[in-house]
Amino acid sequence: MSQLTDYDNAPKTDHAYDGIEEFDNPLPGWWKWLFVATIFFSPFYYLYYHSGASGRSVEDTYGIALAENTRLQFAEIGDLKPTEPTLVAYMHKPNWVRVGQSVFKANCISCHGREGEGQVGPNLTDEYFKNVKSIEDIAKVVNNGAGGGAMPKWSDRLHPNEVVLVSAYVASLRGQNIESSRGPEGGKIPPWPEPIEEDEETPEE
Template sequence: MSEAPKTDHCYDGIEEFDNPLPAWWTAIFVLSILFAPLYWVYYQTGVEGRSAIEQYEQASAENTRLQFAEIGELTPDAPTILRFTQQDNWLSVGKSVFKSHCVSCHGADGQGQVGPNLTDEHFKNINQIQDIATVVANGAGNGAMPKWSDRLNVNEIVLVSAYVATLRGKNIEGGRVPEGREIAPWPEPPAEEEAVEPEAETAEPEETKA
């Protein structure tokens, strides 16, 4: 039998050895308790830029800026919005903007909650596709639709407008009843521009020697 000391605990004849916790485990436990208030003071006391959420938003914004460097600053007009309705990789950015800022009013799939249904054929403030970007940027309905131009850059406005345009006609089941009036279908997207190859320089004929 082992001669190791035992505790006074005994349950149904089962005894417990009195083995202390390893010193390294005890040290980690004590350090974690001491570290917790320091962590809380650093990250949770409202100092700007320190919270995990703010750091995530900063990293996300930087990533978005890097992505937008590929396309430059977009113009919120009909041809641009229509062009991006056909580009799934950029539509996913517009969808991300929608999920971050629009679902509380328009629902997760655009079916409408407080705000109107975006998946039917009726619109309250839209006559043409470029009006989506105008409404997103400037708001509508005396503030019922808030202004987003002070929180989103123009590329985000264009891409979320393109995403909203693709929701039209999906008629999500259980969506809010139609509001406004039915408008004409969106125009066809512009044809993809073909890359123009630089013309080869034409060599001038050498002058004939006399």
């Protein structure tokens, strides 16, 4: 009962809504001044991080961190060459396929779709290929482009290892047959070669 009396005697604001009253408990002064300080700080934050200066935006710093992490990962595998054994081997390594997938999603989805189902570019998940006769041709198309520039060359924008890993990822999409608005393009080719046995050394160059 005494607690209820204390609530009744507590200071309240001078407004009520449908009989509901509000206790007059103002925010602490330090909290208010902290809020005011963030308002004054925000223009300087905006000018530093969002003024267009290279290397300062959240996207730029993320890209720098991602590139550094990728370089550390590449130190584990050395310099890959887009040969048949290497491509076949890496398309069966889930951790590295995910790296190739991240390269694909960062650069290729506007033409080939988020899952490789095809948009402007052809469907990469069926059994039909326009510019590919062997698995090595995937890396050649990535490096040099195709279709008179419809598929741009990426050799000057991607690390050679990224070319190999994204090519391995694209090769891994074959046979998923994701529904697409684009019909079959090109012709059928032989299946990809089988990976080398585990006890044999996987060539990387």
